[in-house]
Amino acid sequence: MPVVPSSLTLGSVTVETPVVLAPMAGITNAAYRRLCAEQGAGLYVCEMITSRGLVERDERTLDMLVFDELETTRSVQLYGTDPVYVGKAAEILCGEFGVAHIDLNFGCPVPKVTRKGGGGALPWKRGLLGQILEAAVAAATPYGVPVTMKTRKGIDDDHLTYLDAGRIAQEAGVAAIALHGRTVAQAYSGQADWEAIARLVEHVDIPVLGNGDIWEAADALRMVEQTGVAGVVVGRGCLGRPWLFRDLAAAFAGEEVATLPTLGEVSAMMRRHAELLCQHMGEERGCKEFRKHVSWYLKGFAAGGHMRRSLALVDTLASLDALLVELDPDEAFPLAELGTPRGRQGSPRARVVLPEGWLDDADGAGSHVREDASETTGG
Structure with a gap:
């Protein structure tokens, strides 16, 4: 049985408790990150921003790059489909905003993103994925800032990408990879595949973080025991329940705690x-x-x-x-709410919207459409 980790190391960043708040559009702003941090230790990631928006100094993008005065470790998730823009954006984050950790989004299932070859669709293009990761790592390395990535199992069950993505990430110098155990086609429906997370742990030498269906602190420990992950990423489980991070910190410290607030x-x-x-x-x-x-x-x-x-x-x-x-x-x-899904679930998609011909060539960079400067998405 895997040993429950007491902390998480991402390059130069040590996270006191191996728990990461997943970036969620319109949710994980500076106020919510502060609120969660007041409850327990962990890494709290800013809302996802677009690389092009940052490079072009889009006002809406800059408005999202706000940090609380007590936010000692600034963490930002970056989205992009162009290696040049991603590299420049990573340099700006490190040099101008004092960011200590950059996470790259390759997991978003939103149609407006996948139809441009972004988010969870992008890892299908192994060449493009490698170029983006290498550009980000090259830009962040002089500042000593670790780069991680988040992805999904694949586009659908017939087009899985996560094992190749893990290998490419490791070769590019990425500090860790987080896997949401669902495909893009699943979106947030059904159950997360923790067995896939375990396979990725066995497949790579860099730390793997598990994401999907962590509703209580006990779920996080169970994921560690079943998969061997180095830490967990929590998204919808903390909606309306920021005290979940208190329970998670206690659980990883070996205490059995379940906060039941009146x-x-x-x-x-x-x-x-x-x-x-x-x-x-x-x-x-x-x-x-x-x-x-x-x-x-x-x-x-x-x-x-x-x-x-x-x-x-x-x-x-x-x-x-x-x-x-x-x-x-x-x-x-209400005890009946314990262990139940929170936030959006929806239904699986019959078809993932992709650029024309996207699936024809998995090895090349492929053609892709630039993201809009002001575009925001859900992770």
């Missing part, structure tokens, strides 16, 4: 989240950003439809406070 404690967490958003974005925008989190925080609690709708329309911290005091602070955490 509705009053959840309300306090909601207030802290909104407060941090307002500090970083201003009250109007911060409250608007907070609205999307309400349903996740209240999942399984008895708060009625009217209360949920009102909370999803808050426009000031004062209006939020007035509503939160109406919630029953003593209501117990």
